[in-house]
Amino acid sequence: MNTSSVVLHAQGLTKSYGNVRALRGVDLEVQRGEVFGFLGPNGAGKTTTIRILLDLIRPDGGMVRVLGLDPQKDSLAVRARSGYLPGELHLEDAETVETTLKQFNALRGRKADWTYVRGLADRLDLDLKTQAKNLSKGNKQKAGVVQALMHRPELLLLDEPTSGLDPLIQQEVHKLIGEAKANGATVFFSSHVIGEVEQLADRVGIIRKGVVVEVAETQALIKRALRRARVRFGGGIQIPALEGIPGVSILSRGADSVTLQIEGEMDALIKALAKFPVIEFETERPSLEEIFLAYYER
């Protein structure tokens, strides 16, 4: 077993579907034991990247290693050690969830502990005796989560893991991901639910039009990103004094207050404000969502 600290490594990954360039050179590195959130809107290349990692589709160019292995040459080993939840889960309609899970388990050499599987189903409030055709989207998703986790893989590749789930079950899935991490698993999950990424991910990668535009620790990204400040002046708004401060832009203005966006250090702004009567000064950190949107507005 490869114990290298890098579990996922992609370099210059490209993939086109006809004239559509889905990936234009994806570079990624995911460390062992971390939860990595892959953020991007629909069509950005998240699913394509994950499917290349499992050799479901072949890249046009670039290099990829999963668990230190080439997914094309060592696809069996990669898949044996991974758990995958597809973005759009489809199950065999005529089969019950239990039969489907048993069939998947048979493909893995019957390695899953069935007590653990039942425990997972209970926690997600999933009835294993239901036929797939009678499952709601949410319940299908639960079955998908169970099949991804049931053999306790060392790498989890989850494409939109909480899609279609109600908030309570979403929290349970978050807990399961946390437990997998605590047990040493590496989790790579894509999402466009930014709150989820913010809550779960140690690091986050933002993909935009087939290129990873940012990879950073989630909290560091939030800290170093744009802040917002609201200033209430005692003697009218001093707009001219605020214009031209490096990294500061005016978002909105009220009768006696102004909302500013600050990129980087706040020192210049505070020095400029010090010359005027300021009644109130509030700052707030942006959410990951705002950071994400900022990347997409560029």
Place this chain on the structure above:
Amino acid sequence: MFTIFNQSMRRWKWQIVGWGSSLLIIAVYLMWLYKPMVEQQAQLKNLFDAYGKEMLSFFGGTVDIFSAGGYLNFAFFSYVPVAIGILALLLGSGLVVADEEKGTLDLILAHPVTRTALFWGRWLALVATLIAVLLLTWSGFAVGLSWTGLDTTVWQVLLPHISLLSILVLFGTLALFLSLLLPSRTLAASVTGALLVVSYILTSLASVNDTLEPLNTFSPLKYYQGGSAINGLEWGPLLSTLGIALFFGALAWLLFLRRDIRVSGEGNWRLPFLSRKMKASAANHANLR
């Protein structure tokens, strides 16, 4: 591969039961029908003489239908490749592409199973399914044989089934190959079905029209013995048919190894020229509005 084979057999068990039991009943009925037919031999001969050669060619030609081989061919084996061929081409065209179009293949292949194991495991299950259906059919003939007085043995009756199996495997595998080449399973099944029907018509008519013989060389059903196989199998045509089936199987396997697995919703992409035509049509429509 064994797991994939088992799972495929489990999935197709109702196909085996449905097709197998229907054909078994037909076989028993045909065996039961033989005696009354022999009793009315004279009238039937007059009736068949009234039919044109072309008409009879679709039921095995102008052979003695009161001999064992002639009767089995006339009553069953002459047309049954088209009937059971439908099962073969439906199974073949859906062998991997049905799951792909449903969106379930993605998840199966994310498990530790190689594409080779998946492909050949399922192909073997296809062959085993056809064998099971034909064994049930044969058992119908075997049961009926005891009261017909047909001058043949149970083991001789098995031989036309083997010839039939080779043709079914060929068309099933051809459908599989086309499903990996053409945009959808439906199109692959339709094209294979059309080829099967054309082959049946061509080979039937070639038996009464020599000018069709050069073309008939390319018809798979020319190499199918039908009921006459009870007198012994012609190994050359039989092995050639199976060899060609394996050739298409190998081509399909190579296509599958190189394939980007589509996800659900991508299943019905159109041929490029059709797509262009539809775009042009849509543009014209929009301009007219």
